[in-house]
Amino acid sequence: MLKxxxxxxxxxxxxxxxxxxxxxxxxxxxxxxxxxxxxxxSVVVPxxxxxxxxxTMLKDAQTYLDARxxxxxxxxxxxxRSSSTTSLASPTAAEPCDSSSESSGxxxxxxxxxxxxxxxxxxxPQSPGFASFSYEILVVDDGSxxxxxxxxxxxxxxxxxxxxxxxxxxxxxxxxxxxxxxFLHARGEYILFADADGATEFQDVGKLIxxxxxxxxxxxxxxxxxxxxxxxxxxxxxxxWLRTVLMRSFHAFVYVFGIREIEDTQCGFKLFTRRAAQAIxxxxxxxxxxxxxxxxxxxxxxxxxxxxxxVTWREIAGSKMSLMRDSIQxxxxxxxxxxxYFCGVWKASTDWQQQCVxxxxxxxxx
Numbered sequence: 001m002l003k004x005x006x007x008x009x010x011x012x013x014x015x016x017x018x019x020x021x022x023x024x025x026x027x028x029x030x031x032x033x034x035x036x037x038x039x040x041x042s043v044v045v046p047x048x049x050x051x052x053x054x055x056t057m058l059k060d061a062q063t064y065l066d067a068r069x070x071x072x073x074x075x076x077x078x079x080x081r082s083s084s085t086t087s088l089a090s091p092t093a094a095e096p097c098d099s100s101s102e103s104s105g106x107x108x109x110x111x112x113x114x115x116x117x118x119x120x121x122x123x124x125p126q127s128p129g130f131a132s133f134s135y136e137i138l139v140v141d142d143g144s145x146x147x148x149x150x151x152x153x154x155x156x157x158x159x160x161x162x163x164x165x166x167x168x169x170x171x172x173x174x175x176x177x178x179x180x181x182x183f184l185h186a187r188g189e190y191i192l193f194a195d196a197d198g199a200t201e202f203q204d205v206g207k208l209i210x211x212x213x214x215x216x217x218x219x220x221x222x223x224x225x226x227x228x229x230x231x232x233x234x235x236x237x238x239x240x241w242l243r244t245v246l247m248r249s250f251h252a253f254v255y256v257f258g259i260r261e262i263e264d265t266q267c268g269f270k271l272f273t274r275r276a277a278q279a280i281x282x283x284x285x286x287x288x289x290x291x292x293x294x295x296x297x298x299x300x301x302x303x304x305x306x307x308x309x310x311v312t313w314r315e316i317a318g319s320k321m322s323l324m325r326d327s328i329q330x331x332x333x334x335x336x337x338x339x340x341y342f343c344g345v346w347k348a349s350t351d352w353q354q355q356c357v358x359x360x361x362x363x364x365x366x
Contacts, residue, residue, distance in 0.1 A: 002336075002339055002340065002343060002345055003345060005336060006285070006336045006339075006340050006345065006346075007285055007286055007287060007288075007333075007336075008285070009284070009285050010173075010177075010287070012181060013169075013170060015168065015169070015170050016167060016169055016170075016181055017029065017030050018030060018167075019138075019165040019166060019167045019185070020149070020153060020165070020166050020168070021153075021156065021162065021163075021164060021165045021166070022153060022156045022157050022161070022162060022164070023162055030167065030185035031185050031186075031187050032184070032185065032359055033183060033184045033185065033186060033274070033277060033278055033281065033282075034278060034352065034355045034356045034358075034359040035187075035359050035360075035363060036360065036363070037187060037188055037189040037274055038187045039134040039135055039136050039163075039187045039188050039189070040132065040133050040134050040135060040188060040189055040190065041065070041133075041134075041135045041136075041188045041189070041190045041191075041192065041205075042135070042136050042137075042138060042186035042187055042188030042190070042191045042192070043061055043065075043135065043136070043137045043138065043192050043193075043194055044138050044140065044179060044182035044183055044186060044191060044192065044193040044194070045057065045058075045061075045137065045138065045139045045140065045182075045193070045194055045195075045196050046140050046142055046175050046178035046179050046182065046193065046195070046196065047139055047140065047141055047142060047144065047148050047152070047178070047196040048141075048142040048143070048144050048148070048172060048175070048178070048196075049144045049145055049146045049148060050144065050146075050148050050151075050196040050197070051144075051146045051147045051148050051150075051151040053196055053197045053198060053316065054139070054148060054151055054152060054155075054196050055151060055155050056198050057194070057195075057196050057197065057198030057202075058137065058139075058152070058155050058164070059155075060198055060201075060202045061137060061194065061202045062137070062159060062161060064202050064203045064205075065135045065137075068133060068135075069133055069134070069135065134163075135163065135188070136163045136164070136165065136186075136187055136188065137161070137163065137164045137165070138164075138165050138166075138167065138182050138185070138186060139152045139164065139165070139166045139167070139196075140166075140167045140169070140178040140179070140181055140182040141166060141167065141168040141169060141178075142169050142172050142173055142174070142175070142177065142178040143169040143170060143171045143172035143173065144172075149166050149168045152164065152166045153166060167181060167182065167185065169181075173287050174287040174288040174289070174291075175287075175288065175289060175291065176284065176286050176287040176288055176289070176290070176291025176292075176294075177287030177288075177291075179193050179291065180281050180284045180287070180291070183272075183277050183280075183281040184281055184282075186274075186277070188274065189273070189274050190209070190212075190271060190272070190273060190274070191271070191272045191274060191277050192205055192208070192269070192270070192271045192272075193268065193269075193270055194268065194269055195268030195269070197268075197316040198316065199268070199313055199314055199315065199316045200225055200267070200268065200269040200311050200312065200313050201311065201312035201313070204225065204269070204309075204311040204312055205269075205271065207309050207310075207311065208223040208225065208269070208271040208309050208311075209223070209271065211223050211307045211309045212271055212273065212307065214307070215305040215306075215307050216273055216305070217305055218275070219273050219274075219275040219276075220273055220275050220276045220279070220302070220303075220304045220305070221272075221273050221276055221304065221305050221306075221307070222270065222271070222272050222273075222276050222280075222295075222299055222304060222305070222306045222307070223270070223271045223306075223307050223308075223309050224262060224264070224265075224267060224269075224270045224271075224306065224307070224308050224309065225264075225267040225268075225269030225270060225309055225310075225311040225313075226262075226263060226264040226267055226308045226309060226310050226311060227264050227267055227310075227311065227313045228263035228264045228308075228310075249327075250327065250330060250331070251263075251265075253331060253334060254293060254334070257293075257334060257338050259293060259296050259297070261306065261308075262296060262306065262308050263308065264308065265292050265293055265296060266289070266292055267311070267313070269311055270292075270295070276299070276302075276304050278352045278353075278356065279298070279302045279304065279348075279350075279352060280295055280298050280299065280302075280304070282349065282351065282352035282355070283298050283346075283348055283349055283352075284298070285337075285340070285346055286333055286337060288326075288329060288330070288333055289326060289329070289330050289333075290330050290333040290334050290337060293334060293337060294337055297337065297341060298348055301341075301348040302348060
């Protein structure tokens with residue numbers, strides 16, 4: 001009975017295994033999370049009917065990331081890279097799934113510098129691997145009924161953004177399904193998912209990197225953006241009383257079910273090391289709003305360290321969430337999530353490790 005009521009992991013359709021960008025009129029096959037990384041940072045943007053809000057979010061992200069990229073290139077000649085530093089832009093097949101040793105922190109420092117105290121363009125050209133920074137933006141159109149895919153591609157053409165890719169679903173799967181699919185095909189050593197509404201200040205990714213670097217163990221770690229410090233602020237006070245009551249009830253429900261270390265589980269701004277993403281997103285079952293909770297449950301089961309980082313956030317009009325309907329669905333999904341893991345119906349599989357080895361061998365033969 002529990003299996004019948006619970007969501008099952010759904011195989012992607014053929015269309016979900018290809019992406020579009022501005023470099024070719026034809027769709028291309030997606031990459032695999034189990035391949036070695038080829039860029040420093042992937043930004044996964046789940047988007048459903050977001051043709052109005054998406055361009056602003058993309059502009060904020062591109063402005064920050066291009067500035068970070070340009071700053072590194074300007075200091076390339078003056079930077080003496082340590083001989084022990086490996087550039088993530090050209091990973092070796094010898095480490096297909098990250099090594100089991102402690103993270104050296106070189107690339108963590110590289111990214112964290114971009115979020116330090118300098119308000120114009122933080123960073124130190126003396127940081128190991130500074131000039132090797134690269135990024136991609138992966139928009140996942142979750143079966144939108146509007147022109148979200150076209151808007152994303154038009155933005156890329158207008159701004160000559162060759163490293164923006166779009167995966168388009170035939171049918172709506174839910175935010176969790178969109179994020180999962182994006183992560184499974186991301187190229188980054190670090191992978192961030194950021195909501196398409198742009199409610200979180202994008203440059204706060206620097207704060208997440210700094211904290212992630214501090215907790216990463218065996219190249220595993222997760223940094224989650226948090227709005228819990230905003231209680232009492234205008235952004236929260238102006239919410240409807242119904243939304244406030246429902247969200248507080250949800251957080252109480254989550255606390256009772258054992259997720260107590262993280263105060264804000266639902267903020268759409270979370271950063272993962274690639275190795276942590278491999279472990280988590282190979283096991284995700286939930287495709288709707290509650291997937292954030294499953295991420296934290298799996299992190300606990302794998303022993304992945306998680307840190308909560310205050311971020312700058314503002315309320316953005318146009319939310320796709322139906323308060324009553326989705327709150328009931330979230331409560332139901334949360335109960336099913338708890339029962340499935342408690343009863344052993346869902347388990348944290350380590351098959352992803354073997355998948356990494358297989359992908360590395362295939363790469364070596366190609």
